[in-house]
Amino acid sequence: MGRPLSFDRDIALERAMLVFWDLGYDGASIAELTSAMGITAPSLYTAFGDKQRLFLEATQRYLTRPDANLRILLDQSATAFSAVEAMFAAASVQQTRRGKPHGCMVMSASINSPSATEVQTAIRTLRTEVEDWIKTRIDRGVVQGE
Numbered sequence: 001m002g003r004p005l006s007f008d009r010d011i012a013l014e015r016a017m018l019v020f021w022d023l024g025y026d027g028a029s030i031a032e033l034t035s036a037m038g039i040t041a042p043s044l045y046t047a048f049g050d051k052q053r054l055f056l057e058a059t060q061r062y063l064t065r066p067d068a069n070l071r072i073l074l075d076q077s078a079t080a081f082s083a084v085e086a087m088f089a090a091a092s093v094q095q096t097r098r099g100k101p102h103g104c105m106v107m108s109a110s111i112n113s114p115s116a117t118e119v120q121t122a123i124r125t126l127r128t129e130v131e132d133w134i135k136t137r138i139d140r141g142v143v144q145g146e
Helices: 009-027 030-037 041-048 051-064 070-076 080-094 105-111 118-143
Strands: none
Touching (some): 009 051, 030 041, 051 070, 051 118, 070 080, 070 118
């Protein structure tokens, strides 16, 4: 069994997410990631596997971060209209904050990532997943007579 991590994995992942969000997959070098995460390259590989797996985990974190969890916003809103309204309101705040990356990390990644890779496949899957969440919430509103 290996040594325990000497850093907080969640904090490191949050910092990696911000680097990927700002620079995209291709733009984020291992040196930039490890510098932002406050860890060494061997620690990155031990904790996350490789850059690709770190990116995939960071995109999952992006979609489920506590201050903008789309699934929760959609599920907990009283109506389909208010759910979509809350989703767009949260996105507009999250994607325009001072001192944080702007825009949508998933959409930016689809443009700034290598094509025909596991990364592109994962990004398409994430986009489809979000579309399904929205569709499910709207369908529920239709059934409830909204």
